[in-house]
Amino acid sequence: MSALSLPQSFPISLVQNSQADKNFGLSEAEYSRLAHSLGQGDHRLFERVFLSHYKECQHYLMAKDGVSYEEAYDLTMDTLLRFRDLIVAGKISYGNLRYLFTRMARQAYVRSRKKTDPLTCLTGACIKLSEEEPQLSREDYDLLSRSFNSLGKDCRTLLRAFYYLQRSLKEIATEEERSPAAVRKQKSRCVATLRRYFYQIS
Amino acid sequence: MSTNINKLRDPDLPEDEQDAIIGSFVRRHENERLRKRWEDILSTEHGVSKRAPADKRKAVIRRIGFVIAAIAASLLIFLTVIPNLGQQGGEELLAAYVTELNVDNTRAGGNTDEQVLRRRVADAYAAEDFPAAVAAAETLHQAPAATPEDELTLGKAYLRNGNYEQAGQTLRRLIGRATDYSTEARYALGLSLLQAGKKAEAIAELQRIAEADGASVYEKAQRLIEEFQ
Numbered sequence A: 001m002s003a004l005s006l007p008q009s010f011p012i013s014l015v016q017n018s019q020a021d022k023n024f025g026l027s028e029a030e031y032s033r034l035a036h037s038l039g040q041g042d043h044r045l046f047e048r049v050f051l052s053h054y055k056e057c058q059h060y061l062m063a064k065d066g067v068s069y070e071e072a073y074d075l076t077m078d079t080l081l082r083f084r085d086l087i088v089a090g091k092i093s094y095g096n097l098r099y100l101f102t103r104m105a106r107q108a109y110v111r112s113r114k115k116t117d118p119l120t121c122l123t124g125a126c127i128k129l130s131e132e133e134p135q136l137s138r139e140d141y142d143l144l145s146r147s148f149n150s151l152g153k154d155c156r157t158l159l160r161a162f163y164y165l166q167r168s169l170k171e172i173a174t175e176e177e178r179s180p181a182a183v184r185k186q187k188s189r190c191v192a193t194l195r196r197y198f199y200q201i202s
Numbered sequence B: 001m002s003t004n005i006n007k008l009r010d011p012d013l014p015e016d017e018q019d020a021i022i023g024s025f026v027r028r029h030e031n032e033r034l035r036k037r038w039e040d041i042l043s044t045e046h047g048v049s050k051r052a053p054a055d056k057r058k059a060v061i062r063r064i065g066f067v068i069a070a071i072a073a074s075l076l077i078f079l080t081v082i083p084n085l086g087q088q089g090g091e092e093l094l095a096a097y098v099t100e101l102n103v104d105n106t107r108a109g110g111n112t113d114e115q116v117l118r119r120r121v122a123d124a125y126a127a128e129d130f131p132a133a134v135a136a137a138e139t140l141h142q143a144p145a146a147t148p149e150d151e152l153t154l155g156k157a158y159l160r161n162g163n164y165e166q167a168g169q170t171l172r173r174l175i176g177r178a179t180d181y182s183t184e185a186r187y188a189l190g191l192s193l194l195q196a197g198k199k200a201e202a203i204a205e206l207q208r209i210a211e212a213d214g215a216s217v218y219e220k221a222q223r224l225i226e227e228f229q
Helices: A028-039 A044-065 A069-088 A097-112 A138-150 A153-164 A169-175 A180-201 B005-009 B015-045 B053-080 B090-100 B113-126 B130-142 B148-160 B164-176 B182-195 B199-207 B215-228
Strands: A119-122 A125-128
Touching (some): A028 A044, A028 A069, A044 A069, A044 A097, A044 B015, A069 A097, A069 B015, A138 A153, A138 A180, A153 A169, A153 B015, A180 B015, B053 B090, B113 B130, B130 B148, B148 B164, B148 B182, B164 B182, B182 B199, B182 B215
Antiparallel strands (some): A119 A125
């Protein structure tokens, strides 16, 4: 079944028949295309595939772990965001995406119950499900958001490409037909401006 | 990892620490944008949104009620069926096993058409009005948002109503789709085939239930196999 003709309701299960079933209806080539488009900041195919399975995953958590509707909604959303991160970082390979996704969602539930930070393993490769990130308070986050939104479009695009889409300065330079040194300087200027704005409003 | 945001004011902040703080912020900023966008898409295109807190409370109460009912039913089965295993005839034993089949009704909250139908099926089933349970379960099964669990409910309703042929068809279809309800469907199919007098087929189906599929259903299947083999 092609990802472009996915039904709205498709049961999530740890037991699936075909390779496509195990991968949310995606063929390997479609998954490669999805991963590539995510790396370019284009979420449309990812959304088409994964949001159509959202309700199933949410109900799966409710049925398996007795999670409330609202908590299952949030856990599924958190897992989806983390899944996107891992695909962009190249840490997820085509194979059994459905199993990995449901496993991550259930482990997110375990983690939310303050148990150990788990690893999940699939065909021998282990993936750490959460990275340690510096924790920003809501107030600091809001101040940085205001500062970030005050930056010029070029700066915001560059910082998004580097920090969020996880592209190297060299890759960005190649695509923009500029030297890596010029891009590095621009990034330094953008960060310095962001810090200055933050300092001024805080 | 905790951080002091005031470090951003330090002109001598090392680049790796600066990258960690700014990177963390940008990722969170972009994820919050994406989260909002997806919440909108889910709500408008897929009909999925968060429930009001009042519904959550009802769900908790319903779940507690369900757990209490399940414990009571298990105790009843334990006290009545198991001590008489060696004394009862096959038909009596089978009748007891079939009676023990319940519908879970785990998604019966809310007020959508499907949820209203689920409640109707569960109520009719609990009242042992199986023709009404079948009628409601058939309507529910035709609904666009019907789930594999609803299909299992339909199969059980057919079985309790004595429609063994239709029960078999429904349960086999569900087993073929490899959902999370396959094992329970296979167990119900075994009972249905026994009721229809197809003992060999029934035993074959029950033998396909492995211990890894769930200790409880496996033990029940083994008990039936021993009794009817």
